[in-house]
Structures are given as structure tokens and as C-alpha cells.
Amino acid sequence: MGINILVVDDSSVMRAMIIKTLRMSSLDLGEIQEAGNGVEGLDALARQWTDMVILDINMPVMNGEDMLIRMRENPETRDIPAVVISTEGSKTRIDRLIKLGASFVHKPFTPELIRNTINQRLGIGGDHE
């Protein structure tokens, strides 16, 4: 059974870039869901089992940090690995995200960096940066 991944980003281009990178990776993918903000992301998590969440920070309606906080408060979603992919440059905010259990990848990213970060979070073998 493949890995179900939820991609949460308000930019349709960025979602497409991330999904393209996922499909190019050697990951055994299941269903890839998309959401445009944190509220849509939480709705998607409530509807379907998800193995990993990839999310942006700056989004309308509900940002990625608030979505992560809500995920960690809910026993059903608190242990889902999360990877934040963002332009965020503030060390203060990045530290807060890491304390919430997220890995951080800075935009622009390379496909290798995304693949290695996901492998690392899922405990899959391979090279890690």
C-alpha cells in the first residue's frame, strides 16, 4: 500500500511542482491530496488517512503554523510527519515549526532535497542531506 501524502499550499504552481517532484522520486506513492490553505488541509486529514503532510506557511484563511498546531492538538493527527516547504527566512519562526515536529525545506528547493527529507521523515533508506 503506497504512502498517502497531503500537499497544502495556496499556490497551484507550487503544489504542481511538489507533486511533480514526488512522482519523480522512488517513493511508493498512494494517493496525493491537495489543499489550498490550513482549513482545507485539516478537512482533508479528517476525510482520509494520510501518512505525511507537506505544507506551506504563508497561506490565506489559515496559515501553515496554525494548521500544524491544530494537527498536534488532535490525537488522530498528532503523529503525522510534517514537512514545511516555505520561503520563510525567520529563524524564530523556523525554530517554532521544528518544535512542532516539522522538518523544514526552504524554497526554492531541489528535488533531491525534498526526496531526502521525506525519506528521512518516513525512515526510508537512502542518502540523506
Place this chain on the structure above:
Amino acid sequence: MNEQRIKDMARIVISSLESLAFMFSSLEQRQPLDFEEAIIGAVAFSGEFSGRLAIAIAPSILSELAANMLGIDADEIGDVHRHDALKETVNIICGNWLPSEAGTEAVFNIGEPHILTPSEAASALSVKKPTVLATMSVEDEPCDIYFFRDDSDA
């Protein structure tokens, strides 16, 4: 205008476009693009200080940018793709620029990027001297980066 800031901005643009779309860019000395001849994307931010960043780019290169970002053929690219690609590029360059301007401890909220009409661009980008204006080329086509700090008269 501080030459070092222009070079710093160019370095971020060069690196971002290479990573995002495998496209080569460089600084060049010329007059900025006429807004009527450009597609303009802009984003506002607030936090340590407020301001905005805008990119005015030749339409001819925008299809290639979008196609490379999305990994699809240029002839499949429509206006929505072009505009979304420019908005995401503006977002990424702004996000990477702010720490070099304010340091990594500063926290900013970056708004939603949007496309400006030429008249909106004239109002937004011409009434005040930019804090940084980098005139660049992307794959030999013109591309101008405007950065404004609200607390600065440049």
C-alpha cells in the same frame, strides 16, 4: 541607491530562477521596462518593517518560466499558468530577500502575490523611488525587480 543591495538582490534572483526553472539571469545596465510592455507581479509584506516587492518581466519569457516550473510544454501554458508562475516567483524572491535586508531574527508576514495591470503598476511602483531596483535579464529578456521599504526614502 546602494550598489551592494542591487548585487545582493541579483544574487537571490539568479539563484532562485536557476533552482526554480533552470533559467539563467544576470544584472544589466539599462532603463527599466515600460509597464505597458511587461507582466507585473507584486507582493506586500509587514513585520519588522512593511513594504512590497514587484517583478516586471517581458511576456515572451514568462511562458518558458511557467513551463520549466511546471515541467510541461510551453505550448500547453495559458495565462493562468503564466500568472501563477510569476506570483510564486515573486513570493520566493521576496521571502529570500527579506532576511538579507532585516536579518534572520526578524519575522515578516508575506501577503498574497497578485498581478498588477500597467496602470496599477504605474501607481504602485512609480510614485516613490524604489529602495532597490535591479534591472536584469532572464535568458536575454528583460526583467526588473522593484523593492520598496515603507520606512525608507531609498
